[in-house]
Amino acid sequence: MTAVDPQVSAPPRTDGPTSVRDVLGAYVGLMKPRIIELLLLTTVPVMFLAQRGVPPLGLVVATVLGGTLSAGSANALNCVYDADIDQRMRRTRRRALPRHMVSTRAALVFGLALGVVSTLWLGLLVNWLSAGLALAANVFYVVGYTMILKRRTTQNIVWGGAAGCFPALIGWTAVTNQLAWAPVVLFMVVFFWTPPHFWALAIRYREDYAAADVPMLPVKAGAKVVAKQIVAYSYVMVATSLLLWPVAGTGWFYPVVAAVLGAAFLVESHLLLLRSRDTDDVVALKPMRLFHWSNMYLSLLFVAVALDPLLLR
Structure with a gap:
């Protein structure tokens, strides 16, 4: 899914992190939490629909956490690949990489690690169908949208935005283990x-x-x-x-x-x-x-x- 922070930002800082809080904030920023909020909002309600009532709290927590890590992985990897674009856009140039708050290598490792952890988390604590769907959404967003479509076609967001639709499927399969x-x-x-x-x-x-x-x-x-x-x-x-x-x-x-x-x-x-x-x-x-x-x-x-x-x- 593609919700975006609309704030126009000031010129980027380039002095790097100055405290542990700066570093932690930078890593959280790589995950784009405001986008994740909207993705989760399309996950949990579908769990209620699939359950025809209130789904088990433990399952909701496990699905939400796994979905957060998976979406955070995709967003962090997107930040790595699009660092050059983010540097040139007012709306994005205060992100962690343009401001040199995190190194490119560290952001890449962070994004990949989140992807592995989220897949294992969902597979072991929810089910492997949901884990596979989350991984597919991650790969499609990073490779399909960010690397292939975004810089090549005016229809980039039409097809690339499909990655943001997967939470509806994940929420359902988390409860039913089937589509x-x-x-x-x-x-x-x-x-x-x-x-x-x-x-x-x-x-x-x-x-x-x-x-x-x-x-x-x-x-x-x-x-x-x-x-x-x-x-x-x-x-x-x-x-x-x-x-x-x-x-x-x-x-x-x-x-x-x-x-x-x-x-x-x-x-x-x-x-x-x-x-x-x-x-x-x-x-x-x-x-x-x-x-x-x-x-x-x-x-x-x-x-x-x-x-x-x-x-x-």
Whole structure:
């Protein structure tokens, strides 16, 4: 999944770590905890849906910790490969590697170690299907997105964002040890959610991406073209979210919440399209409105996924 810290940062420090706290903070930063928060939010609710109630606390803890380590591994390895890009972008140049808080070799070892530990943790304490899915997501994000797609195509986030969809599958298999159509539907919801979410951010920081030679769609196409694609993906996302109702046999609560949230998302995406017809100016476009709403949308949708089976009891 691809949630990103939207803060514009000050020029990077290059004096290296000055304390143990600096070093620990740098390693935590490599894991990109704000992104992990959103990934876990799409894991735990699916466990409630799979359990048709409250899953065992120990299983939730083991899955959350294993998922955190796995996502942290992918994010750390992403930081290693993209250190040159991060150095050139205002939004990312205060990360650990551009500021020389951690060496490249140390970050690489850290990322690989997290990957090994997370796979073993999930395999031994949850199940090997969940461990395999987490490892597949890790490899796809690092190799498929970061190393192959990101610098080569305007559709990088469309296909590369699939890595962020795996938590829905992992949450389900952690409880059932098998796949089913319900988590696949939620996988696809996150898949179609990712382009509107990330392209809204990329509109705001398109100068950053242009400076780093990353061919994000908003860099290569005008705001109107991007907004049209955002609207199209938004409709497919909302339609897919409603499919969970018949596929998973949910109660009334989930489809009502999904419909209301989806309508609000569509309104916000259409407002962006309307603004794009009059201007290409980033400030006037207000793309961060859609970015922040997209985070809220996904969070509330998956909260509804978790609450629905509890209301049926």
